[in-house]
Amino acid sequence: MPFSPFSPTPASHLHRVSIVGGAGKVGSTLGQRIAEKNLADVVLLDVVDGLPKGIALDLMEARGIEAHNCLISGTTDYADTAGSDVVVITAGLARKPGMSRDDLIKTNARIVVEAAKNAIAYSPDAILIVVTNPLDVMTYLAKQATDLPRDRVMGMAGVLDSARFQTFIAMELGICSVDIQAMVLGGHGDLMVPLPAYSTIRGIPITELMDTATIERLIHRTRQGGAEIVELMQTGGAYFAPASSTCLMVEAILHNQSRLIPAAAYLQGEYGLQDVFIGVPCRLGRGGIESILELRLSEAERDALHTSAKSVRESIEQAIAMLKR
Numbered sequence: 524m525p526f527s528p529f530s531p532t533p534a535s536h537l538h539r540v541s542i543v544g545g546a547g548k549v550g551s552t553l554g555q556r557i558a559e560k561n562l563a564d565v566v567l568l569d570v571v572d573g574l575p576k577g578i579a580l581d582l583m584e585a586r587g588i589e590a591h592n593c594l595i596s597g598t599t600d601y602a603d604t605a606g607s608d609v610v611v612i613t614a615g616l617a618r619k620p621g622m623s624r625d626d627l628i629k630t631n632a633r634i635v636v637e638a639a640k641n642a643i644a645y646s647p648d649a650i651l652i653v654v655t656n657p658l659d660v661m662t663y664l665a666k667q668a669t670d671l672p673r674d675r676v677m678g679m680a681g682v683l684d685s686a687r688f689q690t691f692i693a694m695e696l697g698i699c700s701v702d703i704q705a706m707v708l709g710g711h712g713d714l715m716v717p718l719p720a721y722s723t724i725r726g727i728p729i730t731e732l733m734d735t736a737t738i739e740r741l742i743h744r745t746r747q748g749g750a751e752i753v754e755l756m757q758t759g760g761a762y763f764a765p766a767s768s769t770c771l772m773v774e775a776i777l778h779n780q781s782r783l784i785p786a787a788a789y790l791q792g793e794y795g796l797q798d799v800f801i802g803v804p805c806r807l808g809r810g811g812i813e814s815i816l817e818l819r820l821s822e823a824e825r826d827a828l829h830t831s832a833k834s835v836r837e838s839i840e841q842a843i844a845m846l847k848r
């Protein structure tokens with residue numbers, strides 16, 4: 524037998540991302556995206572014994588074909604997530620047809636609080652991205668549970684809602700999605716605030732290429748974008764575009780890209796709002812949310828943002844009261 528210079532443990536990647544809820548649809552698809560983009564080693568943590576390990580092994584077996592070098596592991600033990608650069612929480616139930624996202628507060632609040640506390644205990648320097656619904660409420664609870672500074676806790680929704688608006692504009696005009704920049708702010712619910720004046724096709728505002736009725740129709744479809752898929756699938760919600768959206772945020776952070784991305788951020792006076800998480804344009808880089816951009820809004824847009832924030836605030840209070848019981 525010739526002497527082998529190699530050790531049985533492959534060299535680890537530079538970065539590490541842990542996904543709590545990683546055996547679920549969004550979590551496992553996100554793990555796949557992160558690995559296939561060669562962004563980081565991935566730890567999939569879930570409560571179901573065997574499942575995260577099985578998914579991780581399955582993904583590892585595709586490494587040679589997909590030609591990436593990331594290690595993917597599965598676990599039920601938070602100790603295995605130690606030293607993560609980014610922690611993503613996708614743990615919790617997805618809604619079924621006929622439910623609102625707020626109907627998930629009862630089941631998901633405790634799951635997210637526990638997940639955030641446990642994960643940050645092992646990775647105190649991590650940046651936390653919450654995906655679990657109702658998004659803005661769960662992100663608030665995660666910040667409260669961990670006491671992390673506001674630049675290190677954010678929620679994923681704005682990228683997804685903007686991607687949906689972008690898609691519907693592209694489909695309406697027969698133009699490639701990559702030429703379209705769409706902007707959606709506000710809470711991740713029926714009251715989200717798509718901004719036509721800041722949505723453009725290579726710099727041309729969509730208001731110059733579509734009439735008001737068409738834009739209103741696309742805005743309505745965007746607001747109902749999650750529910751449309753829940754109704755079609757019957758068994759849960761969207762996960763491919765949510766995973767892509769979260770991966771974009773992970774990449775912006777790990778590669779310090781200074782991208783301008785709508786994300787749920789903790790506001791302390793921006794847009795005239797306090798003590799609430801809501802989708803706003805953020806500069807994302809290695810430090811997390813490095814700054815929040817305050818766009819000039821029309822009176823109607825500002826009112827819509829405040830209405831959305833008021834509804835999120837009411838749900839936060841409901842969640843906090845429930846956790847105290």
Ligand SMILES: NC(=O)c1ccc[n+]([C@@H]2O[C@H](COP(=O)([O-])OP(=O)(O)OC[C@H]3O[C@@H](n4cnc5c(N)ncnc54)[C@H](O)[C@@H]3O)[C@@H](O)[C@H]2O)c1
Pocket residue numbers: 543544545546547548549550568569570571613614615616617618627631634637638653654655656657658679680683711759760761762765
């Ligand atoms: N923010 C967004 O835009 C967005 C988009 C899509 C989905 N979501 C939300 O993300 C969540 C996950 O969606 P999904 O489709 O992946 O659901 P899923 O049911 O496929 O996966 C959820 C996973 O969480 C795990 N889990 C439950 N309790 C846990 C705990 N205490 N610790 C660790 N893991 C736990 C489950 O075992 C499961 O594997 C849902 O709340 C859904 O509504 C949000």
Ligand SMILES: O=C(O)C[C@H](O)C(=O)O
Pocket residue numbers: 617618624656711748749750752753760761765
């Ligand atoms: O709509 C849902 O319940 C899932 C997610 O928030 C989405 O927008 O796809």
